[in-house]
Amino acid sequence: xxxxxxxxxxxxxxxxxxxxxxxxxxxxxxxxxxxxxxxxxxxxxxxxxxxxxxxxxxxxxxxxxxxxxxxxxxxxxxxxxxxxxxxxxxxxxxxxxxxxxxxxxxxxxxxxxxxxxxxxxxxxxxxxxxxxxxxxxxxxxxxxxxxxxxxxxxxxxxxxxxxxxxxxxxxxxxxxxxxxxxxxxxxxxxxxxxxxxxxxxxxxxxxxxxxxxxxxxxxxxxxxxxxxxxxxxxxxxxxxxxxxxxxxxxxxxxxxxxxxxxxxxxxxxxxxx
DNA sequence: AATGTAAGCAACCGCCTATCA
DNA sequence: CTGATAGGCGGTTGCTTACAT
Numbered sequence: 001x002x003x004x005x006x007x008x009x010x011x012x013x014x015x016x017x018x019x020x021x022x023x024x025x026x027x028x029x030x031x032x033x034x035x036x037x038x039x040x041x042x043x044x045x046x047x048x049x050x051x052x053x054x055x056x057x058x059x060x061x062x063x064x065x066x067x068x069x070x071x072x073x074x075x076x077x078x079x080x081x082x083x084x085x086x087x088x089x090x091x092x093x094x095x096x097x098x099x100x101x102x103x104x105x106x107x108x109x110x111x112x113x114x115x116x117x118x119x120x121x122x123x124x125x126x127x128x129x130x131x132x133x134x135x136x137x138x139x140x141x142x143x144x145x146x147x148x149x150x151x152x153x154x155x156x157x158x159x160x161x162x163x164x165x166x167x168x169x170x171x172x173x174x175x176x177x178x179x180x181x182x183x184x185x186x187x188x189x190x191x192x193x194x195x196x197x198x199x200x201x202x203x204x205x206x207x208x209x210x211x212x213x214x215x216x217x218x219x220x221x222x223x224x225x226x227x228x229x230x231x232x233x234x235x236x237x238x239x240x241x242x243x244x245x246x247x248x249x250x251x252x253x254x255x256x257x258x259x260x261x262x263x264x265x266x267x268x269x270x271x272x273x
Numbered sequence: 274a275a276t277g278t279a280a281g282c283a284a285c286c287g288c289c290t291a292t293c294a
Numbered sequence: 295c296t297g298a299t300a301g302g303c304g305g306t307t308g309c310t311t312a313c314a315t
Binding site: 016052 | 280281282283284
C-alpha cells in the first residue's frame, strides 16, 4: 500500500512563494514557532503543505540564513567535506553556519563539481599521476590497541573508490584517546570491535580525484606516519587542512570520521601507490 | 532584435527514520 | 510490538536569467 502524501494536495498551492505568503509564514513563526509543521499552514492561513512551509523557512526565510556568494574558504570546506562525506549535504551544511543543505547542494552541482573536474583534468594532463593498484595493507598498529588495521583501497569499475577500515578484535584494554562519537557508538567500540557488526566500517565514498592527486612517496610516507605533520603540498588534505580540522566541534560526529581517517593512517605505510 | 542554450536556483518528490500512541 | 505520522534528507525538476549566436 502506498503511503498517503504528506498533505492533501487538493487546493494547496505549489510553486514559487509570493511576498505575501512569506510575510504570513514569517510572522506566524516569529509569534508561535514551528513545533508542528503540518498544522502550521492551517493555523497561519496558508494554502501550502507543511513540508513546503518548512522548506521555505529553512532555505529562505529563517533569519539564520546567510545570503550572498560563497567565500573561497566556504567553497574549500565544501570540497573537502565532500571528499570525506560524499553527498551528505546536511552534514556539510552543519559545518557552514548560515548555509543550507539545499544551497550547498546547488553550489556543488553548479560550481564546485565542475571546478574539481577541471582541476583533475589539468592534473592528468600536466603531471604523472600515481595509479592505485589495489593495495591491501595489514600492519600492526603501534599507536593504538588495534591488533590489526586493514586499509583497503578498492578501485571499482566506475569513478568511485571506497575506503574501508577493517579491524579485527583486540583483547587489550582500551587506552585510545579517541573521544568522538558516531551514531551513538564510540570509536573505541568500533576499533576494538565490541560489536561484531562494526568489524568492517565502510568509511566513505570518494571520487577518483582523491587518489589521483600528485603525491610524492615522501609525502605519502610523512602523511601516513604522522597525523601531526601533514604535508602541505598537493595532497587531498592540503594547506587548508588545519582550518578544516579546526572547524569540527568536539561533540560532532564528524570528528569521529575525520579522526578515524587521519589516525587510521598513522604508523601505516602504504605500499606502491 | 530574436532565438537558442546553458547556468543558477528555488521548490517539489519520494524515501527513510525517529517518535509516539 | 506494530502501524501511523511528522520531520528530515538527497535527488530531481522546472522556471528564470544570462549569455551566445
